[in-house]
Amino acid sequence: MAIENNHNVAPVDETIAVKANDIDQVPHLLEEIAKQGKALTQDGAQNRRRLLETVRSLSYVLETPREAIIRYCWSQPTIFAAIELGINLGLFKVLSKDDKPKTAAELAEATGAEPVFLSRVLKHLGAMGAIYEIGPDTYKPSNFAKTLTIQKYADGFPCMTDCINAAVLAFPQWLKKNGYQAPSDGKNTALKLGFNTDLHFFEFLATNPVYPVRFMNHMSAYHQGRPSWMDPGFYPVQERLSAGLDTSAPLLVDVGGSTGHDLKEFHRKHPEAQGKLILQDLPEVIENAKLVDSDGIEAMAHDFFKEQPIKGARAYYMHSVLHDWPDNKCKEILTNLAQAMKPGYSKVLINENVIPDMDADWQTTSLDFIMMSVFASKERTERQWHALVESAGLKIVKIFTAEKGVESLIECELA
Ligand SMILES: C[S@@+](CC[C@H](N)C(=O)[O-])C[C@H]1O[C@@H](n2cnc3c(N)ncnc32)[C@H](O)[C@@H]1O
Structure with a gap:
């Protein structure tokens, strides 16, 4: 249409x-x-x-509107490309090696890039504030540039190029072909047009071993420096999880928990908490988890669209999982958890954005746009969370929120 x-x-x-x-x-x-x-x-x-x-x-x-247009059309795609090529070249590592300013010629020699080409790229990085230009063809790293020498932060750029950006940019074309409504099938999104594939995002991710690693690194970097529900004053862990714990079943099952960073954080921040911590994800992700005994975590491969094998846990926890899936698939995931829960005891803890009616944060709306165009899914409003949770025989007990733009903790129990 x-x-x-x-x-x-x-x-x-x-x-x-x-x-x-x-x-x-x-x-x-x-x-x-x-x-x-x-x-x-x-x-x-x-x-x-x-x-x-x-x-x-x-x-x-x-x-001015003209300046805004040039910013959107020129500076945003070009600075992205300049940063990504800088990462590939090792430019930020060479620039951040010590405190001495470096000339374009020195940087070209150290990275092996052609000097005139590199000096043009450096000028753009300087003009956009990514590095500091302190004299003609002479630069110092900003803290941003130094941060790009850390793998998990740098990986965001190739991750977006490998698996996301072309799809987001193809979304207007997808909408023209499909009528102006959000995609509802994870295998028919702008990913199809942008990357010429019939795969779902997670299947596409599995087509190259480097993609999941970069994706997980990008996810982990995104979560840094923001309040976590495990911190004091956010979610009362002792009162709502540890109190009345029956240690014959696990304390926390992290469903779709990636390589276990959230459970490791929980173990570190709440060493006093009794009860097992179980990590679940797809087999290829669990293989990369590299857990050691001191992490206090048991890992198991589990597909969350199948029956949940761990029964009666204190809490089934999901972080940035449901936002990957449309409502019908989320209902399946939640129903599998509801069937494993012990009435009056087990909880589901959903760590996700709750989009407010007004004044939504730009990071959250950007993510919602990505979820819509690439995954046929969404960041949800409070009303949408209630409807989704209730469709699986659960109810929201309370939503704990630390601040704008940070994922809330949505506590649910059997209805
Ligand atoms: C957006 S990531 C979130 C990971 C982690 N919870 C976090 O917050 O960093 C979604 C996770 O769901 C996992 N996943 C996707 N499909 C799955 C399935 N069918 N069963 C279990 N895990 C799955 C992915 O491998 C990935 O680790």
């Missing part, structure tokens, strides 16, 4: 394209920035994020 864009609209005064988006907002935003700047301390993470959001708003209102 094709929908033609042939709406008649009143002509727009073209001069707006080259004037600030909303200059009237500037004085108020500058006042806010001054106020929020005073409240900023070195460790005040929430204050820093609020100030950054206000600074971003200032930049959006000051920028």
